[in-house]
Amino acid sequence: MSDSQNNLDKLRHTLAHLLARATLEHYPEAKPTLGPPVDDGFYYDIDCGDTEFSEDELDKIEGTMKEFLDDWELFRSYDVTADEAREFFADNEYKLELIDDIAEAGDDITLYYSGPKADAPEKADLLESDDTIFRSGFVDLCRGGHVDTPNKDISADSFTLDTVAGAYWRGDEDNQMLTRIYGLAFATEDDLDEFVVNRKKAKKRDHRTLGQELDLFTFSDNVGPGLPMLLPNGEIIRNELETYLNNIKEKHDYQFVNIPHIAKRKLYEKSGHMGKYDAMMPTFTDDSNTEYVMKAMNCPHHFEIYNSRQKSYRDLPLRIAENTTVYRNEKSGELHGLTRVINLMQDDAHHFIRPDQINDEIQMILDIMENVYGTLGFGDYEIQISVRDADSDQKYFGDDKIWKRAESILVDAVNERDIPYEKVPGEAAFYGPKIDVMVSDALGRQWQLTTVQLDFVQPDNFDMTYTGEDGEDHQVVVIHAAILGSFERFMGVLIEHTGGDFPLWLSPTQVALLPVGDDHEAVTDDIAKNLESAGIRTVIYGPDESVGKRIRNVHENKVPLFGVVGDDEVDADEITVESRRDDIDDITTEIDGVAERIQELIDNTDN
Ligand SMILES: [Zn+2]
Ligand SMILES: [Zn+2]
Known part of the structure; x- marks a missing residue:
């Protein structure tokens, strides 16, 4: 503290x-x-x-x-x-x-x-x-x-x-x-x-309310509490985030894998998670009496992937990434919307590196983190270095020397970036200290999102090695890293941060078209087809309601852009795309060029 x-x-x-x-x-x-x-x-x-x-x-x-x-x-x-x-x-x-x-x-x-x-x-x-x-x-x-x-x-x-x-x-x-x-x-x-002021604002932005109003996600008693289901609008956002993040990771030579969501109980006994974590949920015992559990973390699976082939020093850094769901047996009283759930899809990654690569690797992850949060419109962040609780080292694996070394590496890495940090005892993972990034939202609330964990202990547990230049086996170093943390929790934070006014590239619906009367529907359909084939998410609000009422709907549904199509537009072969937001300018363009102009707006991630 x-x-x-x-x-x-x-x-x-x-x-x-x-x-x-x-x-x-x-x-x-x-x-x-x-x-x-x-x-x-x-x-x-x-x-x-x-x-x-x-x-x-x-x-x-x-x-x-x-x-x-x-x-x-x-x-x-x-x-x-x-x-x-x-x-x-x-x-x-x-x-x-x-x-x-x-x-x-x-x-x-x-x-x-x-x-x-x-x-x-x-x-x-x-x-x-x-x-x-x-x-x-x-x-x-x-x-x-x-x-x-x-x-x-x-x-x-x-x-x-x-x-x-x-x-x-x-x-x-x-x-x-x-x-x-x-x-x-x-x-x-x-x-x-x-x-008090922020609490009032937060109430209006409560992601549980907005999630319902904007058709982002739902819960069902029959499915169970803490198990959100994303609706099409929510899945658009999650999917856009995933694509965005995967593209960045591909540029940084991450390799994507895919693992099953259960494993033998024994796997987690080997990793030490079993017993340290109450989160594990049993699934079944097979006919040979082997117990299986839902995965509450992905590390051991990824370690087994690492161990599936002998690695050489030339293979490192090896970056294994996967967006995959873990399941945690959370207390029902602590479940909360999307921010505290049982199923979490993590943007997980494990970095297998040589000891001389640790600092570069951490700097790379922090660069990615700054880039991602900048793009997503989060400004400030603070760094917490989570270390052991000196009084209770029996909670932690690994000897004192290893912990001290790991901690000083993290401190040096953060110092290199000239970012102030706070050391917090008792918050380390049981296998190593970590850098936790606390991101501030629009209301000044801090959320712990990105985490970078340095691990010298699991490589020993899992006997993970590489063949060095000297032909000998050496123990690999593992970094566990997640940028968003989990998609569910991050979406909860993003909804409250934006109040539902998502960046244009993430908006479930990007453009609404409003034909003034029946006569304008055919032209509107053509424009909509044009936009959709360019990948722009478009809806038509038909003329069975007044234009005024439909513009109110645009606001209520937080659709960022809208265009009215009437006689003037058809006669002049021109359309004005109005922005509901101050930070995006209206555009007037000939109808044929509208997709291109809107795409420019979307591609500018500042919007
Ligand atoms: Zn007292
Ligand atoms: Zn891990």
Whole structure:
């Protein structure tokens, strides 16, 4: 976690304490349970008994939070025994349950007071009291992780209470239903305002809504959640993206392969994925009792392809690419539109290289990445170097020396490009560190898309070698790379980034033709045929509706270009193709030349 994220978490966690305290001011009988920081803010789950709690209450509670924040000068911690903690929280069955869990895990138990310095109790006084409240101060069971000086470190304008929802205690529907109060919190008021504005915009651009409105994809209960099906419009986009990417890869000497979507369970035991990943899904056991699973990654198949023939140093770099679907047993609660799905078609590639080729290969992949995201209209990106978590190296394969070497190679490669990066522990793949590229969308949200993983471990697992110039066998180095990540997720991001106004070359329909009346249909049909034979995706909106209504449809369906065909056009043998977008100029041309002019627009990927 970065420093700024860490500070934000502390701030949000602090505000959760303040929220609990402020809620108790208005509902003294309420029982606070748990209140963690989350993305964008914090929440607290509170048992409000029979009290009906509505969003109208939030203003009141927020006002109290801001009032109390002024006096909150510090946090003070108290180490207590399990029994002391139990006695202190005797009336709160939720805290008692948490105390039992902490005690059972053998962890230390701490209470935290937060509030005015003058009211901070000594431990003996605290334990004697049977209340968690000391004037505006508050005592909670907590592991720590707060800001030091709440009234100085938190601006009252940088947070707000947001929504109220029901939540079962510990997410179990057999348990008591609690009131969950969500707050938004950021480092500054500007950050908060920006978030609120962007959230409104994001709602309008939600890819699940736009996906339906623009007929891009659908879900079916019978097929299952998390299993999107692309409709013709969506498949046009996916297919265009795939062709575009494949063309680039062909220019860089990638070779395309095709693998089955299942493999013996044993393959993933060999790679180490089995056991490290819960994502594997069994498919069947054959008549010889061999177990097969759906592939959740493609690496082991591609390794077997590498090993199918002995390679020489002259064969390297060998770049194997494939756009192929993997299947991941995601938790149903985490599925989300196209961005979190069970089936992901990855634009996967494995680079088999000699040690002296590592840096050039990484630079090439990053060049491709910059080119692709530039073309697709994404501006900014940041780089994260995901490394091991020093505390838990048993999660990772390979010895320390190899990891340190791999990490320093990635750092050098990124430094060579003069791109700032952030090192994030704990995010590495189990076989090696990786460069993760976080791409910013039009609303400033970051998406982790491109990934480049350096792997010295699997070549050992799979005994992947090449014959060197010296005639000896040497271990190959593997780079795993995906530019888009997965087509599904990337399309979800692209829909939200563009708000459905796709680049012209990706638009499912590129031109709509509107014959004014029946008399103009024949000419319009001719123009449409002409455009379609040039590969331009064209629709005709027929004269059974008014021209005004049809132009509204053009806008609703986000068709980038349209042309009206009436008497004037037929008489002058000329058509004006209007652009619905500011960044593309209208064109007027003789009817015969229209396909060529539109093709020019499409070929310019800036459009
Ligand atoms: Zn705390
Ligand atoms: Zn891989």
